Amino acid sequence: MRTQLAMVIDSSTCIDCKACMVACKVENQVPEGYWRNWVKSSEPRYADVDWMDSVRPAHFQPGGCMHCSNPTCVSACPTGATYKDESDGAVKVNDRLCIGCGYCIPACPYGARYRHPTRHVVDKCDFCQHRRDRGELPACVTTCPTKARVFGDINNPKSDAAQLLKQNRSIQIVHESVNTQPNMYYLSATAPINWPVKPGKPDAMQFWKLINPSIWGVVGLNALGVLLMLGKQILMSHDKPAADNSSPEKES
């Protein structure tokens, strides 16, 4: 079976220490004000109850790009710079093909993408490709104090991730409007579940999709017209060229 790298996260062990966020930031030189990963937290919901009544436990949910199998970002990219890498199942950005249009940014329901302010391309998690090339785990996985993030090929039954997935009930976090088939699995109940947003497209992209058939149509029609005339020219070669000369002759 094809490799599908994924994260299986036991969010009940997350203590919201933000080590993963800082580790990622350093490893990938993510600029100030931007993040490739995050920890979402549940708000304690005991506002109007008495202190001594039941207290809802806090819940923290580490995340990042979900490397979806049905990635809405990939279908938003006009150039194919954002692609699903068949070799490892990660969703990646080819920096050198990205023109920084940002069509993919609102297309991600998880907010996992941003436009890099100095590299001017879209940036996101790539499961620390360069670390994996060296045989290391992604920075967030390595650094996590409680090892809440388990990383591996879920299609390889021997991997920790696959085994964890097999042994536990898990959920994927999706927005109701589209099942992106994320490759980030959460074990047990994970609380701040409803934060993904409906994938959106910029107006320009919508306009493009709208007008796209017309443009192809105009070109196609013209091509057809030219072909017809060419055909006519070849088939109806007896159309008098002499008439061509009639005009100046008549005039002179």
Add this chain to the structure above:
Amino acid sequence: MKRMLISIMTLVFLTVSVAGLMGAEKGGNSRKGKYTFRKSCRECHMEGGKAQELSPANKTQAQWDAVFAADQYKSLACKAEWEKLSAGDINDIYAYMWDHAFDSPSPAKCK
């Protein structure tokens, strides 16, 4: 008013406890004792030295009391070294040993 009362009570408490502590302390200068002990005794009483390694934390306060009881030192092998020390020096060493004994409030640390 309440603050005043608390202050007075704290003061009373402190005086009582400091007095108690004074009573428990030996007369000598513990800091000087440390110095004199190191200078005069440690050459032998150290790891790999001629005699058993000694630190205040090797004995309880009661045990030190026994060591420094009158003329007790005369039964020790290093009697000659003791006699070189003045009564004040010995008292200082006693204070040092006692203050940092095994069961003292601040037992001597290895370092």
Add this chain to the structure above:
Amino acid sequence: MAHQTIHRHTRLSIFMHWFNAVCWFFLLLTGLGLIRNDALQVFPAWPLWMRSVFGSPETLLLSHETVGIIWAGGFLIYGILLFRQEVIPFIREILTVEIPRDSLWLITKGIQMTLGYPALEKIAEKFGFDSRIPDQGFYNVGQKLFAIPSILGGVVIALTGFIMILSQYGTVAAELVQWSIVIHFITVGLVFAGLLIHIFMAAIAKGEQPALISMFTGTVPEDYAHHHHKLWLDEIRASDAAETSPAQGNG
């Protein structure tokens, strides 16, 4: 008379024409190869093929951008250096339109091209207009009508392309880039649609071979000039007569 040739294009114009043509084709094909998105691409195999031809998508984009810069840059330098000599006269020429005559040309020529002369004569008779195709200057109005939007389109294509390149090296408002791609695409589509007609009319259509040849030799047969661009020929003759300048003759 029929064998006499008349100078029509300078060497530089010829060069610029073919420079434009080669760049256009290259940019069109590579640009089409850059659109890799199922919802936008009509020929999904094309980008894949293009990418493998160029070795990688990055080289494809890099080539497209490089040739794009050469194309736009070439015209920019050309335009700046020869602003007086070439640009102004050219613009003046393509903007000179005489509506009654030129609209009649469009109608008669259009009917002739599509339906043929007999049909033209019949229709002219029926609707009561002269079936003779009106005389034209250096460019006929069809060429003018293609020239104006394709020049404007070229500017738009160059500008939007430049914005896209710029956005990779500097901070450009996301919306500007987003709209640039769409406009780049649409403009290329429309200009290309016109281009198809230009190619047909100027190179393939019967009787246009002298025009095509002139894009290499720089000269046209006098009878061709007389037939297609009579007003221009008249002008040359008039000025020849006045100045007897050898430069304007066929040498």
Add this chain to the structure above:
Amino acid sequence: MSSPFDPALSRRNFLKWSGASAAAIAAGSQTPVLHAQAKDGNTGQAPTVAHKYTVCGMCLNACGMIARVENGVVTKLDPNPRFLKSRGMLCARGNAGIQQLYDPDRLKYPMLRKGERGEGKWERISWDQALDIAAEKFMKIAKEYSRCGVLFTPGSDTQSTFVHWFAEVFGSYNIATHESSCLLSRNRAYLDTFGEVPFADVLHTRYIIIVGANPFEAIMTPDTIDLMTARKNGCKIVVLDPRYTKTAGLAHEWFPIKPGTDMAFFLALAHVITQEKRYDQTYADEKLYGINELTEHVRQYSPEWAEKETEIPAEAIRRIARELSAAAPEAIVYPGRRTSDYVNSTQMRRSMAIVNALLGNWDRPGGLLAARQVGLANPDLPEAPFYDDNPENRLDHGMANMMFDEEGSFKHLRDAIIAGKPYPIKGWFIYKYNPLQSLANRKKTIEMMQKMDFIVSVDITMSDTAYMSDLVLPAPSVLERQDPAVGLQGSSACACVMARDPVIPPLYESRPVFDILKGMAGRMELAEFFDFTVEEYRKGQLKGLPDAEKALREDGVYYNPSKLYGVYDGKIYKTLSKKIEIYNQRYAQMGADPLPVYQAPREQPVNRYRLVVGRSACFTHCTTQNNALLHEMMPENTLWLHPRSARKLGLTDGDRVEVKSHAGRGELAVSLKNGIREDTVYMASGYDPLSPGLTRIYGRGACIADLIEDYADHLSGNMAMHETFVQITRKGAV
């Protein structure tokens, strides 16, 4: 494809690389070191990558790290998986250690004050000048006021041992350590109960009560990680805290206890356990001293009584006592760390230690563990001289009756320095210590500084305390230092030895404090006492551990396998009774309560709120708020306020308020939080510095040191930081 190690140059690679390395060495670009290395490096080729073992210094935990060094630039810090104490992890602060190294706010060269103190006018001087001045000024003070006229404050740092040594050979015993504002009351309580300060075997426990501690945010290795592992294994966690900390949020039960009443809870637990005979009688007979006195003493402290004090329901207290004793001995009352909270902190912690004693958990799995043998030796150093003209005692001697002589009490010392009695202190040597931000009553600390003739600060950045000093000396980060070996206690994980070697050479003109002290000693006729290198010192420490150097080189850590449980089998306790002293005889002798007697906290004035302080996982006290990587997590602090209290004050979320206490004032925004008691407010420490040298946080938020009033624990002299009540008034919305 976008790997920074991809040697292929592309159209964007050049730009990308220049951007990336500019970010990485933003600060370093000014340094000769990096320039030199950049020249040496074969540009255009793949960078030379080295991985070096080191140990984190962002807090005192000392977690094992591997530094990745590319072309002489540290690019990433990763956890050392072989370092069992830190359980193969690195927290946010550890990851941000790289920013401390390359922070543009770092001090770069020695600076001498020009204008008034705090005016911020400095003159750059050479190291020779700096050391000459420091030596001359301290010798002058020694001559005029005795050698005890110089105060030394070494913070928690691997090289602080050299500051202690310097103070000893210089001849001053006026030393105040970080501990006197941190954990001394806990140490006192456990020392006076068990004769030793324990480590909790969190990993193997089945029931843990956490009070006055926040281990999921105040990250401690291995306790924090072990607590989560224990929780996964079914350990029950009960948290008492007036604030809904992350530890409270992840606990099975959380009780927002009334601040300052913790002792009532534990006395009530002891009440239930003794009344219901829920302790092991054989164990008690053999090991405990004073069980009968305790039973008698706590008869008055019923859960019903405690409910009135703590606001925790009596039946919950009774149930917890039963659950706790049922889980014993694999049950712990977590001893905690920062116990500088109330004026009776030692007795409060004593009540917790006593419950631990009743659980019989000492020296057993899942209980409290004794320190383990590490095996470091003391290097041979010359005997320190004795100066006869010195006063007999520390300046703060006797100001608290169970003070630790070698730690002192910053609070009492400060009072005595201001009073100038019993003798004056005129000089101050400060290393990694920042009382103007971290400790109560900033104004008073400034007042104390104004009494002094000469103050030297050795620091990495221009901290507030450095800013108010006369001579500021730049120190390197731990990544640039060679440090002596240190034995670490890792609870059940390990007892180990760590030692740092520089990952890169020191940046700018920074020098480790050892070099500074050695330089000063050489100018004070004390050269013979510093006639060694750190390397030689370390060799001396490791002389009894033949395998250590190899292990440190190959694994970055050395373990000395030692007994974990049953260390006390056949041994006596270091107490007067030689048993676990529930009833403390020495306290009785000196007139303190031999058994903890409940004292209600001071009554809360009307319209005042109790201010509590506490940790966030991204900040070590007040040292990392200005670190760019961590600053992003909390650009400024806010005042946590319960929505009902806010309504009473007419405040909404984000409103700016003035907070006032008897010590000072501050202005900041309020955050409405359900997770705090209505009578309590909380704010994070480390903001609104005096020093503009901390560019990111200067002028942001409010400073706890300006608000907290100065109280101290009666017994240990430890600072009491939760005794302050504040007044809150609206300043208008942002």
